[in-house]
Amino acid sequence: xxxxxxxxxxxxxxxxxxxxxxxxxxxxxxxxxxxxxxxxxxxxxxxxxxxxxxxxxxxxxxxxxxxxxxxxxxxxxxxxxxxxxxxxxxxxxxxxxxxxxxxxxxxxxxxxxxxxxxxxxxxxxxxxxxxxxxxxxxxxxxxxxxxxxxxxxxxxxxxxxxxxxxxxxxxxxxxxxxxxxxxxxxxxxxxxxxxxxxxxxxxxxxxxxxxxxxxxxxxxxxxxxxxxxxxxxxxxxxxxxxxxxxxxxxxxxxxxxxxxxxxxxxxxxxxxxxxxxxxxxxxxxxxxxxxxxxxxxxxxx
Ligand SMILES: [Zn+2]
Numbered sequence: 001x002x003x004x005x006x007x008x009x010x011x012x013x014x015x016x017x018x019x020x021x022x023x024x025x026x027x028x029x030x031x032x033x034x035x036x037x038x039x040x041x042x043x044x045x046x047x048x049x050x051x052x053x054x055x056x057x058x059x060x061x062x063x064x065x066x067x068x069x070x071x072x073x074x075x076x077x078x079x080x081x082x083x084x085x086x087x088x089x090x091x092x093x094x095x096x097x098x099x100x101x102x103x104x105x106x107x108x109x110x111x112x113x114x115x116x117x118x119x120x121x122x123x124x125x126x127x128x129x130x131x132x133x134x135x136x137x138x139x140x141x142x143x144x145x146x147x148x149x150x151x152x153x154x155x156x157x158x159x160x161x162x163x164x165x166x167x168x169x170x171x172x173x174x175x176x177x178x179x180x181x182x183x184x185x186x187x188x189x190x191x192x193x194x195x196x197x198x199x200x201x202x203x204x205x206x207x208x209x210x211x212x213x214x215x216x217x218x219x220x221x222x223x224x225x226x227x228x229x230x231x232x233x234x235x236x237x238x239x240x241x242x243x244x245x246x247x248x249x250x251x252x253x254x255x256x257x258x259x260x261x262x263x264x265x266x267x268x269x270x271x272x273x274x275x276x277x278x279x280x281x282x283x284x285x286x287x288x289x290x291x292x293x294x295x296x297x298x299x300x301x
Pocket of ligand 1: 150
């Protein structure tokens, strides 16, 4: 027995090292994500100009280029208004994206972007909390982020996320109902992924390029479904933002260049009384204190 336990432990460590079971590290612990530990989202990607059916919202979605903290000249005063030391302006977006995605290509599984600059990427998942103050905060701070939306969490209020999209933030696919995909067969996975892909395309005029599986749980059927549904990458994460603390996957408990950070649209009922903007301020402090700034994920893949 002892040998078996040791063997399984070795396998678990190997899987962890390979990032294959992130759900055990920071995945949503329940389908309703009541737990402040969390899962992943996905981000919307390059909006097709003028491709939408919603005239009010075409704006410039993710991929409009440029951008990042400071690029909109968010003032030090704006940061201090929210109780945060100013983040450095991010470098200009790379001329060649470090990660190349191809329609109909293999679907990579990505937890970080290979870069040298001290930039990280913020992703925000699900869509349950719809705090108007968060829209104001991100407008004032000009911090880019990518949203991975689940239809059941959005609960009909896609208009809220359109306001964030108009700030230049990407919207991506996080399934219709937030299931554990590993527990579903290929056809059911496809329904969850293609279903949300179609909804987002109908609502925003652009089909997402990125997909994030709930709880970080995926398998090869997920990969095949993502490709069949028209998305191009599975996006996981390296850090998961809790209420005050950041949860790190690496033993050194630090941010690394190119890390993707997971956060959630959550409010006081899920965050023990903490608001979405307070949680976001906590996250930005962790980033600022380690000498990092925030860049736009869609500029890098
Ligand atoms: Zn989720």
